[in-house]
Amino acid sequence: MRSGTSDVLLRSARLVGTAGDPVDILIEDGMVRALGETIGSGAVPVVDVGGRWVAPGLWDSHVHMGQWALMRQRLDLSSATSAAGAAFLVGERLRSAPPPVGQPLIGYGFQDALWPDLPTRELLDAADADVPVVLVGKDLHTLWLNSRALAHHGHADHPTGLLREQAAFDVNTRISAVPNGTLDGWVADAVEAAAARGVVGIVDLEMTLSIDRWAHRVASGTRGLRVRAGVYPQDLDAVIARGLRTGDVIDGTDGLVTMGPFKIITDGSLNTRTAFCHDPYPGLEGTHEGQGILTVDRDELVDYLRRASSAGLVPAVHAIGDAANSLALDAFEEVGCGGSIEHAQLVHEDDFDRFNQLGITASVQPEHAMDDRDVADRYWPGRTHRAFAFGSLAAAGVTITLGSDAPVAPLDPWVSMAAAVSRARDGREPWHAEQRVLSSIALAASTDGRSTLGVGSVADLVITELDPLVASDQQLRCLDVSATMLGGRWTHFTLD
Numbered sequence: 001m002r003s004g005t006s007d008v009l010l011r012s013a014r015l016v017g018t019a020g021d022p023v024d025i026l027i028e029d030g031m032v033r034a035l036g037e038t039i040g041s042g043a044v045p046v047v048d049v050g051g052r053w054v055a056p057g058l059w060d061s062h063v064h065m066g067q068w069a070l071m072r073q074r075l076d077l078s079s080a081t082s083a084a085g086a087a088f089l090v091g092e093r094l095r096s097a098p099p100p101v102g103q104p105l106i107g108y109g110f111q112d113a114l115w116p117d118l119p120t121r122e123l124l125d126a127a128d129a130d131v132p133v134v135l136v137g138k139d140l141h142t143l144w145l146n147s148r149a150l151a152h153h154g155h156a157d158h159p160t161g162l163l164r165e166q167a168a169f170d171v172n173t174r175i176s177a178v179p180n181g182t183l184d185g186w187v188a189d190a191v192e193a194a195a196a197r198g199v200v201g202i203v204d205l206e207m208t209l210s211i212d213r214w215a216h217r218v219a220s221g222t223r224g225l226r227v228r229a230g231v232y233p234q235d236l237d238a239v240i241a242r243g244l245r246t247g248d249v250i251d252g253t254d255g256l257v258t259m260g261p262f263k264i265i266t267d268g269s270l271n272t273r274t275a276f277c278h279d280p281y282p283g284l285e286g287t288h289e290g291q292g293i294l295t296v297d298r299d300e301l302v303d304y305l306r307r308a309s310s311a312g313l314v315p316a317v318h319a320i321g322d323a324a325n326s327l328a329l330d331a332f333e334e335v336g337c338g339g340s341i342e343h344a345q346l347v348h349e350d351d352f353d354r355f356n357q358l359g360i361t362a363s364v365q366p367e368h369a370m371d372d373r374d375v376a377d378r379y380w381p382g383r384t385h386r387a388f389a390f391g392s393l394a395a396a397g398v399t400i401t402l403g404s405d406a407p408v409a410p411l412d413p414w415v416s417m418a419a420a421v422s423r424a425r426d427g428r429e430p431w432h433a434e435q436r437v438l439s440s441i442a443l444a445a446s447t448d449g450r451s452t453l454g455v456g457s458v459a460d461l462v463i464t465e466l467d468p469l470v471a472s473d474q475q476l477r478c479l480d481v482s483a484t485m486l487g488g489r490w491t492h493f494t495l496d
Helices: 065-071 083-096 121-129 147-152 165-175 181-197 212-217 233-243 298-310 321-336 351-358 366-378 390-395 413-422 439-444 473-477
Strands: 008-016 024-029 029-037 047-050 052-057 058-063 106-109 133-136 141-146 162-164 197-204 226-231 259-266 315-319 341-344 360-364 400-402 461-464 481-486 489-493
Touching: 047 147, 052 133, 058 400, 058 413, 065 106, 065 162, 065 181, 083 106, 083 121, 083 133, 121 133, 121 147, 133 147, 133 165, 141 165, 165 233, 181 197, 181 212, 181 489, 197 481, 212 226, 212 259, 226 233, 226 321, 233 259, 233 321, 233 489, 259 298, 259 341, 298 315, 298 321, 315 321, 321 351, 351 360, 351 390, 360 390, 366 413, 390 400, 413 473, 413 481
Parallel strands: 008 047, 008 052, 058 197, 106 133, 197 226, 226 259, 259 315, 315 341, 341 360, 360 400
Antiparallel strands: 008 024, 024 029, 052 461, 133 141, 141 162, 461 481, 481 489
């Protein structure tokens, strides 16, 4: 990366989303000041783009940045196809690189919904009963602990070692409490990696209030992204007391950090079979929580939305199951405020138009559809035509934003776009191809709504070797990013 200046002339650039010959782009004071076929450089430095493609910089609309940074340090369990396989990986790590004495081994990324065997505390104990082991599920809604870790975290009598929802969140918060300096260093590395993929901004929905932490990071030199930092119910009163509204710039951040949305979780997840649905999960009919769970009831949700929106905080409601999405839309309608539904993984047929009528943004994560297609086929049979239904949302006129939910999927908007456009991965046939969206829609949903650069635009941009609007699925997933600019500063640069 090189620092660059806020004044530069980009020579011979092809604008994504427009037809015509390459143009020159004059950037002054962090803004696009002129576009034309031949612009005189004067005293402004010139960078020859060489006919490469220039698009607005990318945004990831749903990230847990601290968790993403932590995950990059943890044992990767994503390859495990069984509980025994995951336990084997744990045993291998404990033998080859055990943690310091007294510290836990932490893994991330297991998906047990389709495993042929059950995760148990005894299975992890067999790997090593003396070292605390905490394994975090890919969706963050499930944790798997051995006996030593269960005792340490107050669950000594738990029968299986598989914690779900709030119990899992509580333990995950504790194991994530590394020293601030350590975490900030890992976050700085993750920010640099994101900039290398063309990312200029994120909506950070970390479950602990992070606006002041981000202000410190910026002051300490982590300046590679714009950050909209959200707030959860436990910190809502504190944010309201500070008079912060969504969009307010946090002092001392040079405009890089702003107050984000108010996030509230209404249900669980598909992999944990806790997403709240109108119909029960196969095999769980007639059981307690057979249709998933609600973490807030309608009256409580309405109260939270009313309090947040009246204080100027835009709500972002986590809803995965179709019943949870219906509930969220009901609450938005009763309060009369706008906002977003985060995930919207399963939507009832009657609710696509309601998204549009109520002006609710669908903040979706397309790569989840690729990760979860087999799980959805098993646990949402007969309903997957309206699962991860990006095409139906777009056809209904709903505003869509794309994200990763990192660490659940990689913080890489090109991956999200590829999944949205192709509905395929790993050489498999497209899954419900009717739910694909146009590449132009996917790009606008990944660039904060900007389809192309224009005079007067902020100089947040990405330069790529290929036109992302015509790139294939595989080309998008590994798209070569030549440079990234944030407000006229290079945050990633390989054009020399």
